[in-house]
Amino acid sequence: MTNETATPVTVIGLGLMGQALAGAFLKAGHRTTVWNRTASKADRLVAQGARPAPTVGDAIEAGSLTIICVTDYEAVRELLGAKDVDLDGATLINLTSGDSAQARATARWAEQRGARYLDGAVMAIPATIGTAEAEILQSGPEADFEAHKSALAALGTVTYLGADHGLASLYDVAGLTMMWSVLNAWLHGTALLRTAGVDAVTYAPFARQIAAGVAEWLPGYAEQIDSGSFPAEVSALETDARAMAHLVEESEAVGVNAELPRLIKAMADRSIAAGHGGEQYPVLIEEFSRPSTD
Template identity: 75%
Template sequence: MTDNANTPISVVGLGLMGTALARAFLKAGHPTTVWNRTAAKADSLVAEGARLAPTIGDALGAVTILCLTDYSAVRELLGDAGLAGTTLVNLTSGDSAQARETAAWAEKQGARYVDGAIMAIPSAIGTAEAVILLSGPRPDFELGALGTISYLGEDPGLASLYDVAGLTMMWSVLNAWLQGTAMLKTAGVDAATYAPFARQIAAGVADWLPGYAEQIDKDSFPAEVSALETDARAMAHMVEESEALGVNAELPKLIKAMADRAIAAGHGGEQYPVLIREFERAGE
C-alpha cells in the first residue's frame, strides 16, 4: 500500500460528509480535486486549496472518492463519465446487493472498485475515532487521512453488511435504553441518573459476545449461565412491568415472542444465543 501524502485524490459529492472527507485529505497534504452538482458547495474547500473540477469527467482521477445520496445516484452520475483506469472508492450508503451490482458495473467500465462505509459523524473524520470500512480489491493507496481504516475482504458487499449490522447494534442498544428510561421515569428517575447504570449493563453484556459467538459458530448452546426458559420468565416480568406502568410494551413483547418460539421448538434448556435461529429465518 502506498503511504504518500502527494497522492492526488478526487472527492465527488460535497454534502456534510463529503466536505469533511475532502477537508481531511487537504489537511493531510493530498492534492485534492472536488466536484458537486451545486458548485457553490465547494467554495470553502477551494479557499483551503482544493481544485474545483468543471465537469464530473474532469473530476475523475486515479483515486476518486464517491460520497453521494445513494447507489442509483452513483450510476446516474458516472454513466457516461468514462471510468477506465480510475479506482473508485464508493463511500455512499446502501445495501450489500447494491454494492456488488455497482462493483460489477464499474469493473465493466474499466474501473477498479472498492466499496466502503463510514462509521462516524462528519466532525470525527480525520481522527482515529472515525472508522472507515472497505471491501473489494485491497486498496493500493493510503486512506489513513480519513481515520481508522478497516479492510474486510474481497467481497464488495461486506462493508455495507457490516454497516447495517453495526446500525442494528446501535439502534437496539439505544431502544433498550429508551425502554428502561421510560420505565424509570414513572418513578421520578431522570435519564441522566439512569444512564451510568445503563452504560454499565451495556458494557457487561458486550463482554459476553466472544463466548456467545463461539457457541453460535459451533452451533452448540449449553446453558452455562442461564437457560432460555429462565430468561423467558424474566422477559414476562419486563412485559408485565411495562404494561403496569403505562409504558409501551411492544419491544419486550417482541423479544418474548421470539424466545417463546424457540422454546416451543425445543430450545428452552439451551443458552440465549440459540435465538440466532429465530433471527436467521424470514418472518412469517
C-alpha cells in the same frame, strides 16, 4: 500545504460528509480535486486549496483515486455513467450508503467499464473525519485496497473486511442494528424508571454499566453460535423467558409501551416451542436467521 508525493485525490459529492472527506485529504497534504452538482458547495474547500473540476469526467481524470459520496447508488451510476465520463483505468471508492446487493451490482457495473472499484462505509459523523475515531470500512479486491491504504488513512481508522464488495454495507447495517437496539433498550428502561421519578441522567450510568457488561459476553456467545452448540452455562432460555414475561408485565402495569419486550419474548417463545428452552440465549440466532413472516 500539498505534499507532492501524496496520492492525488478526487472527491465527488460535497454534502456534509463529502466536505469532511475532502477537508481531511487537504489537511493530510493530498492534491484534492472536488466536484458537486451545486458548484458553490466547493467554495470553502477551494479557499483551503482544493481544485474545482467543471465536470465529473474532468474530476476523475484529475485524481489517481476517486472518492464518491452522494445520495444513493442510483446517483452514483447516473454521474459516473455520463457519456463524457471515462472510467477505464480509474480507481473508485464508493462511500455512498446502500445495501450489499447494490454494492455488488455497482462493483460489476464499474468493472465492466474498466474501473477498479472498492465499496465502503463511513461509521462516523462528519466532525470526526480525519481522526482515529472515524471508522472507514472497505471491501473489494485486496490489492486495490493495499494500493490506496495510506491515502485512505487520512480519513480515520481504515478496516479492510474482505474481497466481497457487499461486506462493508453489511457491517454498516449490522452496526446500525446494534446502535438502535442499545438505544431503544435504554429508552425503554428510562421510561420505566421515570414512572418512579428517576430521571434519565440518574439512570444513564447504571445503563452504561449494564451495556458494557453485556458486551463482555459477546466473544463467548459468538463461539457458541459458530460451533452450533448452546450449553446453558449461565442461564437457560426458558429462565430468560420468565424474566421477559416479568418485564412485559411491569411495563404494562406502570403504563409503559411493552412492544419491544413482547417482541423479544415472542421470539424466545418460538425457540422454546422448537425444543431449545434448555439452551443458552444465543440459540435465538436460529430465530434471527429466519425471514420474517409478516
